[in-house]
Amino acid sequence: MPNQRTTPSAAARMALVGILICGALGAAADDRVHFVIPVAPGGGVDGTGRAVGRTLDTLGLAGAVSFENVGGGADRALGLFVENEARFRDALLVHSTPLVIRNVQGLFPLGFRNLTPIAGLVADYGIFVVREDDPAAHWEAVLRRLSEDPASVIVGGGSARGSLDHIVLALALGAAEVDARRVRYLPYDGGGKAMLALLGGEIDLLSTGLGETLSFARSGQVRVLAVTAPARVGAIGHVPTLAELGYPVSFANWRGVFAPPGAPQETRVSHIRRLREMTLSEEWQAALDRHGWQPLHVFGPDFEKYLERQEAVLRVTLSELGFSR
Amino acid sequence: MWEGIAAGLATAIDPANLAWVALGCLAGTLIGMLPGLGPITAIALMIPVSYSMEPAAGLIMMAGVYYGAVFGGSTSSILINAPGVASTVATSFDGYPMARAGQAGRALALAAYASFSGGVLGALALLLFAGVLAAWATAFQSPDYTLVLILALSSVAAFAERGLVAKSCVAALLGLMLGTVGADPESGVPRFTFGRLDLMDGIAFILVAMATFALADAFHLLTRGDEGEPRTDAGRHVRLAPGDARAIVPTVGRNSVLGFLVGVLPGAGATLASFFAYTFEKRFTSNPACGVAAPESANNAACMGSFVPLLTLGIPGSGTTAVLLGVMLSLGIQPGPRLLAVDPGAFWGVIVSMFAGNLVLLALNLPLIPWLSRLIRISRPVLIPFVVAFSLVGVYLTTLNDFDLYLMLGLAAGALVLRRAGFPLAPLLLGFILSGMLEENLRRTLYLADGSWGTLAERPLTVVLAVACALVWIAPLWRRLRPGHRADAGSGQAPGES
Numbered sequence: 001m002p003n004q005r006t007t008p009s010a011a012a013r014m015a016l017v018g019i020l021i022c023g024a025l026g027a028a029a030d031d032r033v034h035f036v037i038p039v040a041p042g043g044g045v046d047g048t049g050r051a052v053g054r055t056l057d058t059l060g061l062a063g064a065v066s067f068e069n070v071g072g073g074a075d076r077a078l079g080l081f082v083e084n085e086a087r088f089r090d091a092l093l094v095h096s097t098p099l100v101i102r103n104v105q106g107l108f109p110l111g112f113r114n115l116t117p118i119a120g121l122v123a124d125y126g127i128f129v130v131r132e133d134d135p136a137a138h139w140e141a142v143l144r145r146l147s148e149d150p151a152s153v154i155v156g157g158g159s160a161r162g163s164l165d166h167i168v169l170a171l172a173l174g175a176a177e178v179d180a181r182r183v184r185y186l187p188y189d190g191g192g193k194a195m196l197a198l199l200g201g202e203i204d205l206l207s208t209g210l211g212e213t214l215s216f217a218r219s220g221q222v223r224v225l226a227v228t229a230p231a232r233v234g235a236i237g238h239v240p241t242l243a244e245l246g247y248p249v250s251f252a253n254w255r256g257v258f259a260p261p262g263a264p265q266e267t268r269v270s271h272i273r274r275l276r277e278m279t280l281s282e283e284w285q286a287a288l289d290r291h292g293w294q295p296l297h298v299f300g301p302d303f304e305k306y307l308e309r310q311e312a313v314l315r316v317t318l319s320e321l322g323f324s325r
Numbered sequence: 326m327w328e329g330i331a332a333g334l335a336t337a338i339d340p341a342n343l344a345w346v347a348l349g350c351l352a353g354t355l356i357g358m359l360p361g362l363g364p365i366t367a368i369a370l371m372i373p374v375s376y377s378m379e380p381a382a383g384l385i386m387m388a389g390v391y392y393g394a395v396f397g398g399s400t401s402s403i404l405i406n407a408p409g410v411a412s413t414v415a416t417s418f419d420g421y422p423m424a425r426a427g428q429a430g431r432a433l434a435l436a437a438y439a440s441f442s443g444g445v446l447g448a449l450a451l452l453l454f455a456g457v458l459a460a461w462a463t464a465f466q467s468p469d470y471t472l473v474l475i476l477a478l479s480s481v482a483a484f485a486e487r488g489l490v491a492k493s494c495v496a497a498l499l500g501l502m503l504g505t506v507g508a509d510p511e512s513g514v515p516r517f518t519f520g521r522l523d524l525m526d527g528i529a530f531i532l533v534a535m536a537t538f539a540l541a542d543a544f545h546l547l548t549r550g551d552e553g554e555p556r557t558d559a560g561r562h563v564r565l566a567p568g569d570a571r572a573i574v575p576t577v578g579r580n581s582v583l584g585f586l587v588g589v590l591p592g593a594g595a596t597l598a599s600f601f602a603y604t605f606e607k608r609f610t611s612n613p614a615c616g617v618a619a620p621e622s623a624n625n626a627a628c629m630g631s632f633v634p635l636l637t638l639g640i641p642g643s644g645t646t647a648v649l650l651g652v653m654l655s656l657g658i659q660p661g662p663r664l665l666a667v668d669p670g671a672f673w674g675v676i677v678s679m680f681a682g683n684l685v686l687l688a689l690n691l692p693l694i695p696w697l698s699r700l701i702r703i704s705r706p707v708l709i710p711f712v713v714a715f716s717l718v719g720v721y722l723t724t725l726n727d728f729d730l731y732l733m734l735g736l737a738a739g740a741l742v743l744r745r746a747g748f749p750l751a752p753l754l755l756g757f758i759l760s761g762m763l764e765e766n767l768r769r770t771l772y773l774a775d776g777s778w779g780t781l782a783e784r785p786l787t788v789v790l791a792v793a794c795a796l797v798w799i800a801p802l803w804r805r806l807r808p809g810h811r812a813d814a815g816s817g818q819a820p821g822e823s
Contacts, residue, residue: 041369042647047654054376054655069369071724073508073526107513154773160513186769187511192640193591200463202773215639215661290657 031270032064034091035257038077041069043190044211048122048255049094051287052275058283061274074098075108082114085260092118092257092271097164100307104314105162105323112311115258116268117303119275122288123252123296126168126228127239129206129213131198132221139225139245142205143176150182156203158191158212162323165191167314168228168251169207170321175247180321198222209253210236214292228252235292251313254296256303272299329665330452333673337681342382346678349386350685353393358697360401360539360712361531361719363410364394364645372652380656381671385678387652388632391645392444392679395595395628396686399436399621404429404700405712407539409719411530411758412595412624415603417538418751419616429698434565435617437694439577441687443622446581447588447629448679455676456665458589458630459637465590467769468780472790473590474763477597479797480604481752489749490801496743497752503528504760511768523728531723532733533757535716537750540737543709543716545744566614573618576606584623588630591642595627596758629679636660636672 033056035049046069053065070077074095081093093115103111128139136142146153157165166187170180186203188194191212198206199221210217210227217224217236224239230250232241242249257275259268278284279297288295298306336342349371356367371390375383395412402408403420416436423432465473478497485493506517507527518524580602587598602623606615634640639661641647653660664672703711720733740750774780781791 040644041365041372042641042644042649042651047651050372050651051655071526071529072523072726075525076522076726079522102513105513107515160509161511163513184772186772188769189510189592189765190641192638196463196591196634196638196640197466200466202466202769213639215659215663219662221662287655290659291654292659 033062036093038074096255097253116263120254120256120296120298120303122255122293124209124211155205156186156194157207158194165207175249329669329673333677336674337677345386346389349389350393353390354397357394357397358400360407360715367394383656389682396440403432415599415620419613429701433694436621437690439618439621440625442577443581443625444683447626467766470766492748493752497756500753500756501760536733536736537740539716541740569614576615577622580619580623581626584626585630588627589633595624598623598627
């Protein structure tokens, strides 16, 4: 692995992080939980980590809760987390589907197998959106247009080519036997900016996560044609699932937490116990509602199996799209 | 709407909310003044405070932290040439030379009054036009963004001092190249990272800004060493010079409008606004007072403008507003098209509170000026190590990565060489800041255009922007070719003269 670290700098970093971030939150107790967030503040992964930490704190399920946003990109954060087990003994790394995607694409050697999966907590399902004045009233109408001339519809998404929103699109089109490689996909820096491009007319169809654009999906300024959830989602109850429309596809962008590799059995058990208890609480339900998230709630070995299944799906989809190596 | 504003007024003048806005502004402006710490850090540090608060009060306070940090951000740009946020880079162009000439107090006072006016005018525009302007944010498409970014880079290079146009272009290109380090925005493939994870996310803005401005300047002073002590009358000019107030009124007026409009565009925001404000203002005047007032009124107005997409569309235009969006969600406020209907108290309350917030900021900042301007009187052998230490610590606290410190020293050495060779560094920093956004929009534009130039003529907005880009290059040439207009280039002071 690149990124070898010397002991003094790691110690200095620890001291600094300790003073800056944990300091205000009181002395570390035995059952403290330190959330390592591999992105800058803002966005879904950061929001998930902070919401989980805050709920644990409110419920008194953790002695002390602290957060650390590691700069320099998710790959670097993952590398640090895997290599500095001692420093991150009590820590939970917050991550999401790109952990699996980048690994399958061959862009980064570390993946969920280098971590100890603790819990998948939140699911964000993909939605397909058109403008309110678009003549396509149903998902079928879009599919018909795409199968007649794949280049006629410009699709946008909130993530890079070959990443989340593009994959969801490819899965949905694959089920309808439309060649996703011939469809024009434009990447934007986040679902919000892609939504603006849809409203402004630069793209015709938007593939994005529900959480990022919930207020729009509810506002009636745009029309949500389908959702990739296994069952209808309460917040947008009028929108059919792909499965209902006859395309047996469901896909979630999960967000969950991981312990460092080789975390001892008792740490694993105590993390799972407190998170399981948290997911049963009203406070957690309220947090899910506030952010427009759907519950996932898979723990330990079940979470690991979930990730393995997703990895298998992604391997097929990405190679069909020509993105895996 | 007027009922909403009345309800917002009631929320905003609630004594508890007034106290929260004051606290938010105080925290924001103090954190923002520190070199290397900007609005993102300020908001992130205040998140735990907001947890237990009422939603409207929490939003009012956190918004105060945001514009408070923008308000205070000019301090380190002016005093030690260390812009902590991209939007205060342009303030250092005239502000730092003023401070070094013994007028630190005047520059800080100008920045404070201009920030206040920009903030108040921006808040007023937000109050009156928030709903209407959401459409303005969706009017801009990828070709338009591409042209706006090219316009910004062109105007900095084309309006450079006489004889420096070519060197400015080279510097801007170097900045664009530095910006390509890291994961490809379209495919996630690493570029120019030499296999190092430290470079995967690109080079941090704060690192490049501190290396090319504060550190390069400190090294420059150290290695030359003969310029004498700074003037000792520094603390005396704590107020505006006579005539300043009258000179900056039109400047502040037009740049607040410009700043607000550019600030509404997601992603463009305060940085572009301040650069546009500076370069265009310098076309009309060489008065350094206007050179400070223009970017400061523009970036504070732009900060207010960035609340338009945030509140009415629920779309964060920048890293800072993304954090603010997270705060709003965790407070239980769902910004977006329905906020106005669901939670009018919070919507109008936060806007009305901005007027109180800006008054608080002015009252906080003005009395600090005599103290701050004394910093510049510290003798150079003491001040320079402080500047170096502040720059290094500021960058380390942002990334917590020791690799970045070596990278920063390397870049500073490179910047010193460029500076000695007569290359201006501002275009380099601007090129770096805009690089990612330009690449992303240019690639989308080219993909959509399918190799045809027709895209440029498709929509009126695109045509106007393309013509503006062309004019920026043609105008100075045309002026130079006209006989009789060659003699007026004697002053050489203002970058705008040709």
